[in-house]
Amino acid sequence: MKPLLSSDSTIRSVKTELKDAMEYVRSAFGNMAGYHKDCQIRLALDSSPRFPDYLVEMLFYDDEDGQEIVRAQTMAVFSGRTHKGELLDDKNISRPWSSQAMSYLEVRTLVGELRGILPPS
DSSP: OOOSSOTTOOHHHHTTTSSSHHHHHHHHHHHHGGGTTSEEEEEBTTSOTTSOOEEEEEEEEOSSSSOSEEEEEEEEEEOTTTOOEEOOSHHHHTSOBOSOOEEHHHHHHHHHHHHTSSOOO
């Protein structure tokens, strides 16, 4: 299937294409909550720009100072339309995912911007 989103897409870069940016970002952020600051989100390049599917990856840091990310592990895949979890199977894992990700703090900041609490960055 031809990618519908560019390879470096993030929620921030597609927010103007989303059907309801505030609701989409709020729901995606809610699905990141169990991992707090140790996660990031990527978009499925083969999904609708109005409701892109996404995955949440848990981040693992180095042992020396705990600052460098040494790997990311996919924890869950979500439907962009419903924000409900989908099967974490070979079909979903092998989908084309964005090369760029947004961290928990970046998504939280975007929620604040969309709510008008924070100035746009």
